[in-house]
Amino acid sequence: MTGEQAVAASIWDRSRVWVTTGAIALIFLAAIEALAVTTVMPIVSEALDGEALYAVAFAGTLATSVIGMVASGAWSDARGPRGALYVAVSLFIAGLLVSGFAVTMDQFLIGRLVQGLGAGGQTVALYVVVARLYPPHLHGRIFAAFAAAWVVPSMVGPFLAGAVAEHIDWRWTFLGVAVLTAIAFLMIAVRLRGVSLGHGEPQNLRVVVTRLLLAVVVAVLAVLIGFSADMRPSIGWPVALGALVVIAVAVLPLLPKRTLRAGRGLPSVVLMRGLVAGSFFAAEAYIPYLLMERYGFTATWAGLALMFAALAWAGASELQGRFGERLGNHRITLISLALVGAALLSVLTAALIEVSPALIVVGWGLAGGGMGLLYPRLTVLTLAYSEERNQGFNSSALSISDSTGAAVSIALVGLAVATLGGGAGVFWIVFLFCTALVLLAAIPGFRLGHAAEAPRV
Template identity: 80%
Template sequence: MTDGIAAASIWDRERLWVSVGAVALIFLAAIEALAVTTVMPIVSEALDGRELYAVAFAGTLATSVIGMVAAGAWADARGPRGALYVAVTLFIAGLLLSGFAVSMEQFLIGRLVQGLGAGGQTVALYVVVARLYPAHLHGRVFAAFAAAWVVPSMVGPFLAGAVAEYLDWRWAFLGVAVLTTIAFLLIAVRLRGVDLGHGEPQDRRALVIRLLLAVVVATFAVLIGFTAELAVQVGWPLALASVAVIAVAVLPLLPRRTLRAGFGLPSVVLMRGIAAGAFFAAEAYIPYLLIERFGFTATWAGVALMLAAFAWAGASQLQGRVGERLGNTRITVISLSLMLLALACVLVAALWAVSPALVVVGWAFAGGGMGLLYPRLTVLTLAYSNPGNQGFNSSALSISDSTGSAVAIALAGLAVAGLGGEATAFSVVFAFCLGLVLLGFVPGLRLGHAAESARR
């Protein structure tokens, strides 16, 4: 029996095409997410949508929360097959809408649909893995999924920039749609007739409430982005009111005392949202800064994101080896300090237009900080969980990630739209993100010391 387990592989004949298709779907979702960051300055100019630049990011992250909750409920109640099929179909439909868009409004609709699909397909794939693969192969599957994110982060921004520069920005969406269709067919054909379970009875009232709350969170996160088109005296109060609504609506989707930075798991989940918001809100404007202020092409603007991705991957590996020795407090301090250094470099470059190398090299420090912090927060979440709440806690971590990113990006876009000069607008965005990192020290020093190694 032991020899059989040791010899088993996710690439065995009966699992090969599901593994290939699932890894390809994760890979393509990562490519698309990174491509958007690189090509959005070109898209917003082509479709005359500068004011709605941030909504293209925030909207997708916001609707992904709905997709996560809906797919998780569907998979638990009826099995993951239907949830996966619908989620991938929505993702492809969103890519096509964005790729063929003739206006910024149509492009944004596509991005919102993409978010529904992206959030749903990730959750559904995780359930497929749980139902189809034996337990001793789960770690290998998720390692393959992690690699499927790392590789695109290293080459995706550069390739997306090259596609936009030498072909057309639309192919950054249409090309991914075609490849996603092929990957999906690999899975659909193999899963045909496979018993993935039929689900278990669910508390429908609780599921409906969670779904409605997710819709509220997504709606008001998108609304913040659209306030950029309103007068400042109207837009800012409406945006702040929307943040308050989101804070109330998201509470039941997170562990108790999360927004109060309660010791242990609540601070872990809050830390994820703050770190994600600071990093991704700033990163959304890194290519924009390089193109507008320093005359970079889209191809070379992607280099800044590539270096940060390499740093993220390297730091993640380092955390896996020495994270236990460093401990949570040291990792927090080191990670946030690296992010502060990166944002300080970018802020100086934005204010005084000094060498763009300060942006490219500086932003790599932010990638290193996130690479140390992100996997540590995941490990801590599992360490604070038991079999009865692993699903809720894992979902809460993802919801905090997406909601924090969506709100921060939307607020950054509102600031950019309300300010005239490019230097001022960019500097306010990076200063805002720097403030978020400083705020991160509050939950970051309250992560606790759960028995991570015993639960890995």
């Protein structure tokens, strides 16, 4: 391909159009499920008598996704991402079915754990597919397209999920997505047949097994932190803090060297992803809960806050795809953290004093905009810092940091809420903790380096 042809290439070229369509379909359905779960979890936890395990329903899925990410990354590096993607999607569907048919909270959580395995593996496999099939100058566009796949779900997903749970049955928010994913999966399997995804390289079996075992340790301990909310605080906090220390040690081999020290370049990219994910998703898990408990919103209307945030996320991602290199990494960091910080302060205010719920809805839209600007940029930087031999490892490291940060943060705030007695009156501790994480994210945020930025003249 000549330089002129490379510039003219598009993610919608004939050679890529079906892969692009299939990948976007998977992101689209994952978006519907993620938004639906956040909206209906207050109803599910009440229906299955599992209020004490509310946070585990989120943290558990994120925790087991770490195992899926490590396995998918190793599989993709060794044999290419095709098989890893197919297995991951199958697990995602199986988990949805188990949760949808659950009659106890324990069964529901088992489904969420299986679903996490699939969701994590799917994300990493898709990143490697992008790295193998799309030239670097299209990476920003394809990840912007992935983010744009949240637009329609964000417009109707939370509202529709709330309406389904309120007027039909919450189970269909899981079973419906499972059916649609199965249909999309059959179409994608046909479309990917015959497409070259590169050749894998032999992997050190001992290293791979070690990394998988460490991922299991991280996942089990993250879930344990979530279950600590159901213990007496005098026992729960020592258990949670001890698990947190072990997680910090176990996760090190799964991440680039110097990640926890915010080393310049890729280590800071990976660390920042975990911190902002922990801040955003821990707070978002309690937004519908706050609206329903304090302001009397139904599940249908509580989804509005998530809808505005997801729309802002998609719009900001499109801007990043077009102007990200012109803005530069430092500017994107500053704008993104300022938006997320302002959003958290707005919901913190609403959790402390009686204000209009519009402050929550509009404020959380700012958080979506900040994340939409930052998230795809961090993914682009990860691929820019990677070579073909370690694309699977680095992609899985980014996703591991993302899910581990979110899982641990959700579990910790769940424990904090339980310790303070539960209920909307103590939700302020959630948003205060998340604000602190955003401030901490500024440290790696200004050490991202200049990979993927336009040359400075």
